[in-house]
Amino acid sequence: MAPSVLFTTIGRRVQLARHFIDNGWIVYGTDSNPEDCAGQGVINSLFKVPRCDEPNYYDSLITICRTNVVNYVIPLFEPEMLELAKRKEEFAQYGANLVLSDEESLNICLDKYKLAQFFIKAGIPTPETFKKLEQIDAKTKWVIKPRTGMGGKDVHIVDSNEVHYFSNKVSNPIYQRYIPGQEYSIDVFITKEGRVLSVVPRLRLEVRSGEVSKSVTVKDEAITRLTIKLLNKLRINGPATIQGIKDNVTGQFYFIEINPRFGGGVPLTMEAGIPYADFLGGDYEQQLEVLHPYQVGLKMLRYDDAIFVSDKGMGNI
Structure with a gap:
């Protein structure tokens, strides 16, 4: 039977869903307003759920996992992550593996001031x-x-x-x-055992509404080494996108944020050859201390597209 994954608050993450579908996965998604969610035109099933700050939200996710035999749950919305991390064992009772870091690491990543203090204590350059x-x-x-x-x-x-x-x-x-310089996003994937499988720096060429619209993969050994040092200090797992900036004058790279989830620009990293579906499925084999290769110099130029659906409404779970 094909593996299955549930993306919470899937919204516009169509390319991420397609990556898993193209690799033979069953893909489910949730949204509080599914009739206006672009993901409905692509994934196998889209479920209506309450907002994450409303009663029964987390119970609704567990119900979806139980009734649909979901193998993996991947949160895409940061405000829900801490509560979800507390419920890993509850999801596991129904065979659903919650792909998410532990509470201690999330408390650091999701609080930008705590994260800055962590960087300083760990000897990681940060503004x-x-x-x-x-x-x-x-x-x-x-x-x-x-x-x-x-x-x-x-x-x-x-x-x-x-x-x-x-x-x-x-x-x-x-x-x-403020550091005047070039902004980077770094897409990483870490196993539950702490093995770093991939590190892909992307130069952010243009950002629109907080999400990268133009980006290019680069090879930068200094940034990669610093990123691995950081990941050895802060034990996160699953996908993450790290933000940083390289000083125009000194060339020093400064880490700024860690998003403990798939970032909005991750379609470029997938297109460059990073097999997230294989990473997650557990069948992937990789030599220790070796990072998965990727295509350098691949540029993503985003444009608006549309999904067309009939106005017939969506059912509850």
């Missing part, structure tokens, strides 16, 4: 990061962003004299020293 307005200086520009959140929402790059004004526009802000 200076503060949580108090009075700690900033006038030496550089500053990045103001929410301490928690995803998708690049409410992120502002401002001069020091603008910090006070913009800090009032951000909920629970932190202040990160």
